[in-house]
Amino acid sequence: xxxxxxxxxxxxxxVVSYLLFVSTSRxxxxxxxxxxxxxxxxxxxxxxxxxxQIQDAINSLSVGVVIVDAKGVEIFRNKLAxxxxxVIHSDVLVEEVVxxxxxxxxxxxxKRQVLDLFGPPRKVFSVSATPLLIGGAVGMIEDTTxxxxxxxxxxxxxxxxxxxxxTPVGALAVLADALSQEDDLDIVHRLSExxxxxxxxxxxTIDDLLELSRIEFGGEAVKDExxxxxxxSESISRVSPLASTHSIxxxxxxxxxxxxxxxxxxxxxxxxxxLVENAVKYSEAGSAIEVSAQDAGEWVEFTVKDFGxxxxxxxxxxxxxxxxxxxxxxxxxxxxxxxxxxxxxxxANNHGGEVSVTSIEGEGSTFALKIPKFIVQxxxxxxxxx
Numbered sequence: 562x563x564x565x566x567x568x569x570x571x572x573x574x575x576v577v578s579y580l581l582f583v584s585t586s587r588x589x590x591x592x593x594x595x596x597x598x599x600x601x602x603x604x605x606x607x608x609x610x611x612x613x614q615i616q617d618a619i620n621s622l623s624v625g626v627v628i629v630d631a632k633g634v635e636i637f638r639n640k641l642a643x644x645x646x647x648v649i650h651s652d653v654l655v656e657e658v659v660x661x662x663x664x665x666x667x668x669x670x671x672k673r674q675v676l677d678l679f680g681p682p683r684k685v686f687s688v689s690a691t692p693l694l695i696g697g698a699v700g701m702i703e704d705t706t707x708x709x710x711x712x713x714x715x716x717x718x719x720x721x722x723x724x725x726x727x728t729p730v731g732a733l734a735v736l737a738d739a740l741s742q743e744d745d746l747d748i749v750h751r752l753s754e755x756x757x758x759x760x761x762x763x764x765x766t767i768d769d770l771l772e773l774s775r776i777e778f779g780g781e782a783v784k785d786e787x788x789x790x791x792x793x794s795e796s797i798s799r800v801s802p803l804a805s806t807h808s809i810x811x812x813x814x815x816x817x818x819x820x821x822x823x824x825x826x827x828x829x830x831x832x833x834x835x836l837v838e839n840a841v842k843y844s845e846a847g848s849a850i851e852v853s854a855q856d857a858g859e860w861v862e863f864t865v866k867d868f869g870x871x872x873x874x875x876x877x878x879x880x881x882x883x884x885x886x887x888x889x890x891x892x893x894x895x896x897x898x899x900x901x902x903x904x905x906x907x908x909a910n911n912h913g914g915e916v917s918v919t920s921i922e923g924e925g926s927t928f929a930l931k932i933p934k935f936i937v938q939x940x941x942x943x944x945x946x947x
Contacts (some may be wrong), residue, residue, distance in 0.1 A: 624777035625702030632894050633753045636697075645686070652680065655686055658712040662690035666698035674698040676707070685709040687929050718883060725766050728758040769900040773883075776828055776907045786935045787829060789820040789854040789861050796833035797852060800841060811837060814853035818931065821935035822861045824912045829932065834926045835901035836865040836945075843926070844869035860931040867927075872920035880918060905930065 595873030605934075612930050616637070629635050645655055650703045653678060662672040673689040682704065690700040713820050740830055741753045792814050804811045820827070833852070840850045844867045872880060883903040909916040920926035 566676055574708060582875045587672075589826050603679050623703075627659055627663065627700040627702070629667070629698055629700075631667065631696035631700050633645070633664065633667055644701055645704070655688065655702060658688045659690070659702060662688060663698050663700045666690035666692045666700070677709075677770070693888050704715060714883070721883070722766070722770070726763065728757040729762040730767075732759045733763075736769055769904070772831060773900050774908065776831070776904060776911065783825040784823050784828065787822050787824055787826045789822055789863070790816055792822075792826065792833055793852050793854060793863070795830045799834045800829065802848070803838060804841050807841055809844050809850060811850045811852065816854055818856065820854055820861050822932040823935050824932055825908075827867065828908045828911060832905045832930060833863055833865070835905050836863075836930065837838065839901050840865050840867035840869065840926070840928075856934070857931065859934055859936075861934045863930045863932065865928045868925040868926065871924055872918065872926050873922055874920075875922065 571657055572911075573878050601863040619637075620639045620641075622639065623641070624940050625645045627635065627642050628641045635685075644650065655678075658674055658676060662674065665672045669692055671689070673687070674690060676684075676686045678684045678686070684704065685706045685708075687703040687705050688700070690698055692698050736759065738757045740749060740756070743749050743752065790813075797811050797813060800811065837850060837852060844850060847870050852864070853866075854863045855863055881902045897917070905916050909930060909932075914931045914933065916928065916930045918926055918928050
């Protein structure tokens with residue numbers, strides 16, 4: 562940021578110097594008689610060209626720039642600054658802070674402030690102003706919303722994963738201590754079983770983290786021809802033990818026709834498996850889950866439908882966030898890391914597809930994952946993706 566600030570101040574100084582020169586030169590005695598008019602016109606054209614280049618350079622920056630002269634009169638505002646400051650409420654607040662900081666900068670102060678505008682949509686701006694040595698001041702407006710959100714996600718991630726690991730590790734320590742002081746074989750067996758459960762819980766958390774890391778940072782997904790029915794069958798097999806434990810029936814709805822997709826088999830099985838697992842955890846014992854796939858033009862749409870608790874409308878936009886849980890109390894009972902739906906979202910992104918959810922509280926939820934379809938035309942194989 563310091564390098565960018567230096568460049569901005571340098572460019573701003575150049576613009577201010579030239580504009581001040583132009584404004585004061587109008588009051589100077591006419592000396593153009595001593596210089597051929599053609600040479601004067603050439604110099605003016607060159608100067609105008611230099612100014613245009615500086616203005617273009619400032620307009621190309623990803624930071625809004627406002628320049629005022631020593632009297633506080635605005636002499637330049639780049640395009641980004643014009644787009645950030647306008648007539649809506651949040652823009653008026655930004656403009657007001659810019660004016661305050663520029664006034665302070667004209668008195669020799671360097672000012673900086675972070676504006677958190679709750680919106681909607683939420684926006685975070687960093688506004689600063691710096692005095693110029695030649696007179697005047699330059700104000701800068703930087704949209705730091707994305708950086709703020711990334712920092713917030715990182716902070717939440719560290720807090721959540723620390724909690725997810727600390728709970729079973731703490732339980733293991735307590736169980737081990739109790740086990741070391743116990744002679745009753747029945748109690749020893751029960752404590753040992755609990756230790757195994759907590760150890761497996763730690764293992765699942767680490768496995769989910771590794772899987773999310775592989776999918777998120779492992780580069781583009783492999784683009785192979787994969788059978789949709791085989792993906793569903795493998796996904797259901799993966800979750801069968803958990804479903805049996807909860808007395809929930811997971812059934813594949815017969816596909817109306819053979820369907821194939823373009824994608825990474827391992828990632829797709831992981832995505833559908835996580836959707837089924839999520840449905841199991843939020844369904845009541847004895848209920849059913851339906852998994853199907855259908856032709857949707859250029860896509861194959863996989864759906865996982867449950868008849869469980871459903872999702873409140875306020876949570877629908879957040880269920881694909883890492884560690885986000887609709888019902889935290891129920892999540893503690895059913896286990897899991899809260900990473901499953903985040904993995905599904907990354908698989909969808911890696912394949913150029915999309916994932917969505919519709920739900921009614923008390924009636925159930927339907928998750929839909931769209932993946933590009935593998936198409937055969939004119940005896941030649943074509944792989945299509947949006």
